[in-house]
Amino acid sequence: MKNYIAIDIGASSGRLLHAQLYGEQLALKEIHRFANSFHHRHGHDYWDVDHIFAEIVKGLQKAKRLGIESCYLGLDTWAVDYVLLDQKGDRLEEVYAYRDKRTEGAPEKFHAKISREEVYARTGIQELPFNTLYQLYVHDRNQLCEADKIMLVPDYLYYRLSGRKVNEVTNASTMQMLNLRTREFDEELLKLLSLRRDQFSELIEPGQSLGMIRPELARQYDLPLCELVVVPTHDTASAVVSIPVQEGQSWAYISSGTWSLLGAEVAEPINHRAAMEANYTNEWGAFGTYRFLKNIMGLWMIQEVRRESDNAYSFSELAELAAAEIPFLSLIPCNDSRFLNPKSMIAEIQSFCKETRQPVPLQMGEITRCVFDSLALTYFDALRELEGLLGRAVEVLHIVGGGSNNELLCQLTANVIGKTVQAGPSEATALGNIAVQMISSQEVESIRAARELITRSFSLKVFEPEPICNLDQVLERWEKLVSHS
Ligand SMILES: Nc1ncnc2c1ncn2[C@@H]1O[C@H](COP(=O)(O)OP(=O)(O)O)[C@@H](O)[C@H]1O
Numbered sequence: 341m342k343n344y345i346a347i348d349i350g351a352s353s354g355r356l357l358h359a360q361l362y363g364e365q366l367a368l369k370e371i372h373r374f375a376n377s378f379h380h381r382h383g384h385d386y387w388d389v390d391h392i393f394a395e396i397v398k399g400l401q402k403a404k405r406l407g408i409e410s411c412y413l414g415l416d417t418w419a420v421d422y423v424l425l426d427q428k429g430d431r432l433e434e435v436y437a438y439r440d441k442r443t444e445g446a447p448e449k450f451h452a453k454i455s456r457e458e459v460y461a462r463t464g465i466q467e468l469p470f471n472t473l474y475q476l477y478v479h480d481r482n483q484l485c486e487a488d489k490i491m492l493v494p495d496y497l498y499y500r501l502s503g504r505k506v507n508e509v510t511n512a513s514t515m516q517m518l519n520l521r522t523r524e525f526d527e528e529l530l531k532l533l534s535l536r537r538d539q540f541s542e543l544i545e546p547g548q549s550l551g552m553i554r555p556e557l558a559r560q561y562d563l564p565l566c567e568l569v570v571v572p573t574h575d576t577a578s579a580v581v582s583i584p585v586q587e588g589q590s591w592a593y594i595s596s597g598t599w600s601l602l603g604a605e606v607a608e609p610i611n612h613r614a615a616m617e618a619n620y621t622n623e624w625g626a627f628g629t630y631r632f633l634k635n636i637m638g639l640w641m642i643q644e645v646r647r648e649s650d651n652a653y654s655f656s657e658l659a660e661l662a663a664a665e666i667p668f669l670s671l672i673p674c675n676d677s678r679f680l681n682p683k684s685m686i687a688e689i690q691s692f693c694k695e696t697r698q699p700v701p702l703q704m705g706e707i708t709r710c711v712f713d714s715l716a717l718t719y720f721d722a723l724r725e726l727e728g729l730l731g732r733a734v735e736v737l738h739i740v741g742g743g744s745n746n747e748l749l750c751q752l753t754a755n756v757i758g759k760t761v762q763a764g765p766s767e768a769t770a771l772g773n774i775a776v777q778m779i780s781s782q783e784v785e786s787i788r789a790a791r792e793l794i795t796r797s798f799s800l801k802v803f804e805p806e807p808i809c810n811l812d813q814v815l816e817r818w819e820k821l822v823s824h825s
């Protein structure tokens with residue numbers, strides 16, 4: 341029986357899961373989980389990639405102690421952030437976190453050199469201030485010139501495990517530097533950044549093998565003999581692979597974790613002006629698909645509210661507290677940049693409500709209810725835009741990732757959008773990661789077969805829309821709030 345290990349590192353936690361195929365069912369078991377977050381040092385926000393790598397090694401050691409002598413191994417993380425390497429392959433400096441404030445105003449400066457329209461026509465990528473393009477634009481020039489290689493975080497972790505340097509395409513597309521037509525780094529953008537193509541590595545599609553884990557690593561730490569398979573290393577790309585789509589469904593998804601990524605799987609990019617104005621993106625998907633989606637602030641806001649309350653409540657307790665509150669009392673424009681990385685999320689939420697003469701949420705349930713109500717309304721707006729851009733109605737919204745465990749938010753979303761919500765799997769990213777490994781090992785023949793296997797193997801919850809009294813008034817108030825933010 342083949343062993344598959346997925347390492348999924350999101351912005352709030354990393355996890356290592358083991359999967360095996362038992363007949364027609366896929367069994368998944370969590371072996372290791374660790375908290376992940378960026379740290380504020382010397383005025384900036386950084387990831388601790390050495391700690392992340394140490395946790396990966398710890399997880400693989402646990403796997404070996406559980407009797408997993410050999411396995412396939414795939415790894416995915418969040419997007420856009422990168423590591424600078426010198427010629428010896430050593431890291432040149434700390435790894436900036438995308439929420440660091442250094443990119444504030446960077447898009448405006450960059451687009452003085454080349455228009456937004458031109459960049460969107462070339463890349464089809466939504467404008468987020470922390471895209472790699474803008475991060476590199478503000479990065480210290482001397483450091484960049486010194487860099488022999490620029491690798492996104494998962495590429496770097498694969499390199500430390502395998503010794504191979506590659507840029508996997510689904511995550512590379514989030515850099516906003518890949519040209520949709522040539523499917524290569526855009527030469528004009530490289531020139532504007534004064535970067536050379538050879539500072540990046542070979543672009544590689546998911547599904548290919550990078551060979552075995554470095555033998556010295558396996559020996560030193562007593563690790564399983566892993567064959568490293570390049571999976572969709574952008575966590576959202578892996579999550580989309582595992583969406584339990586039913587035949588004939590007109591479907592869309594929300595990959596719901598730290599971020600809520602709301603979108604559809606399309607065969608060709610949609611990068612016309614209307615898509616740009618709606619700030620929809622064309623991140624590359626597995627097997628030549630595209631992820632036509634939009635970033636929504638997501639459960640980051642709940643994570644911060646929880647952290648500021650010293651983690652006094654579990655995520656399910658926060659949802660229960662919110663469920664007892666009056667709906668749609670206070671609302672916030674989730675995607676406003678003020679919520680990207682405020683000193684205090686609670687204070688920022690309360691300030692907005694005060695500024696807009698809404699009831700100011702004070703109790704924990706009031707605060708989390710405000711976030712969940714506002715997220716559901718933000719999903720409503722984004723889904724309506726998506727249907728317009730796709731030119732088709734969506735019948736079912738799949739919510740996958742940790743947020744699929746939040747039954748209040750899933751029901752609220754179904755009620756506001758007036759459509760069926762299908763929730764789960766919670767570990768969609770890891771399952772998509774494993775699915776691509778299984779396709780590569782030929783134990784599963786296609787994404788379609790993988791989705792059927794996942795649908796058979798994991799329980800999903802269906803939320804049918806329930807009527808909301810005075811929804812029209814809520815939407816009217818919401819539109820005013822969002823249009824003025
Ligand atoms: N039992 C639960 N009830 C409510 N929400 C949950 C539950 N479990 C997880 N979540 C939500 O899922 C989020 C984490 O999702 P996850 O996909 O693991 O995030 P990431 O991959 O970004 O680290 C948490 O911030 C929390 O809001």
Ligand SMILES: C[C@H](O)[C@H](O)[C@@H](O)C(=O)COP(=O)(O)O
Pocket residue numbers: 349350351352417418419420438574575576596597598599600601635
């Ligand atoms: C910064 C990116 O927009 C972000 O990484 C997003 O693309 C993503 O992958 C979020 O994944 P989480 O699991 O951290 O929500």
Ligand SMILES: [Mg+2]
Pocket residue numbers: 349350351575597598741769
């Ligand atoms: Mg995630």
